[in-house]
Amino acid sequence: MGWHRQNSGFRGPSLGFALGSLLFAIGAAPGYATTVGAHIGNLTYFAGSLFFTAAAFAEFRFTGRVTPGPSTSRVNRYDWWSALTQFVGTVLFNLSTGAAVIRSLSAPERDEFVWQPDMFGSLCFLVSSGLAVVATTDVDGLWDPHARNWASTWLNAVGSIAFGVSAVGSLVVPATQRLESATAANLGTLIGAVCFLVASLLMRAPGPPRSPVDGTPRGRPSRS
Secondary structure, three states: OOOOOHHHOOOHHHHHHHHHHHHHHHHHOOOHHHHHOHHHHHHHHHHHHHHHHHHHHHHHHHOOOOOOOOOOOHHHHHHHHHHHHHHHHHHHHHHHHHHHHOOOOOHHHHHHHHHHHHHHHHHHHHHHHHHHHHHHHHHHOOOOOOOHHHHHHHHHHHHHHHHHHHHHHOOEEOOOOEEOOHHHHHHHHHHHHHHHHHHHHHHHOOOOOOOOOOOOOOOOOOOO
16 A cells, blocks of 8 residues: 555555455455355456556555656656556456356466456556565564554565465366366465455554555456
8 A cells, every 4th residue: 555645644545455355365265255146256257356546546646655756766767667566466367267257268368368368467466566675675674563554565575475476376278178286276365365464454454554565456357
């Protein structure tokens, strides 16, 4: 979540990320898609992705970030690029989860419109998390567990890695038309969603944050 306006109590982005993360965690919960059906499971992810995009846009535009210039510090420059890359990633996840809702897609179309945006969105989130880690480390140091933004940033980084693993696992093998690893796809999504949820709740807690932090949730279609 953004740190400039967060200091004055502007925690709207973190609420959006928390709601989106909760929906992704529900969607990835064992037995959920089997119980409600794959279509409802995909709709759950798509609804969550809309919260993420709204939150990412609000974080980028309304938390006091200024376009970097020659005199911009490294912390603020990395923080700005982290927020922008995160927003791009959420839009790609909108495309991925939205396309997954369409039942009539062929296998090649699902690869093009579901898996590829998911993978590129995952890469955006990994880059965003890396930039946020650098920005936060410059302020709080490599190890400062008492800093709320420090903890949130590293949770988001772990969540981004988990979603990256999930994206790799969700690749459909052409020869079998099955996922590369359904276990990795579902477990990665669940772990990532929980990490993003906890990180967002940390930013909702009272008290001023000490450094910039990236908020990076996202989800993907049901895999059952």
